[in-house]
Amino acid sequence: MRISITSFLIVLSVMASAQTINTKYDQTLAEKLGADENGMKMYVLVILKTGSAVVTDQARRDSLFAGHMANINRLGQQKKLVVAGPLEKNEKTYRGIFILDVKSFDEANQLLAGDPTIREKIFDVEMFNWYGSAALPEYLDASEKVWKARR
Secondary structure (H helix, E strand, O other): OOOHHHHHHHHHHHHHOOOOOOOOHHHHHHHHHHHOOOOEEEEEEEEEEEEEOOOOOOOHHHHHHHHHHHHHHHHHOOOOEEEEEEOOOOOOEEEEEEEEEOOOHHHHHHOOOOOOHHHOEEEEEEEEEEEOOOOHHHHHHOOOOOOOOOO
């Protein structure tokens, strides 16, 4: 039996475009998390950078950073902040990141307005739309179970 080049290319094309079906797919969870068919969605990635303000009064600085941590905790409890953490010292003066589970920069700015280190310009922010796993917020419940003590 001979197969023509055209027939072979058609079969190869169909095989290459075939979808893989996930047998563990949970439609209810996907809808709850706002997942697209790839299990992904858009977030706002915030990069905190060294700002223009220099606060030399240690008590004031401590107060501002206490407010920064309180805002992080509040946004985490609201499930709006799904990732936060500092960056190592670097030449771009990037200090940390947030991944916010919001739909717009306007909504992100409203949440960031509650952070005194941003309001007072200790940190400046850069924001980007970021496409990531819709399941990312699910890790928040597990995160409460892995830390032993906080400073």
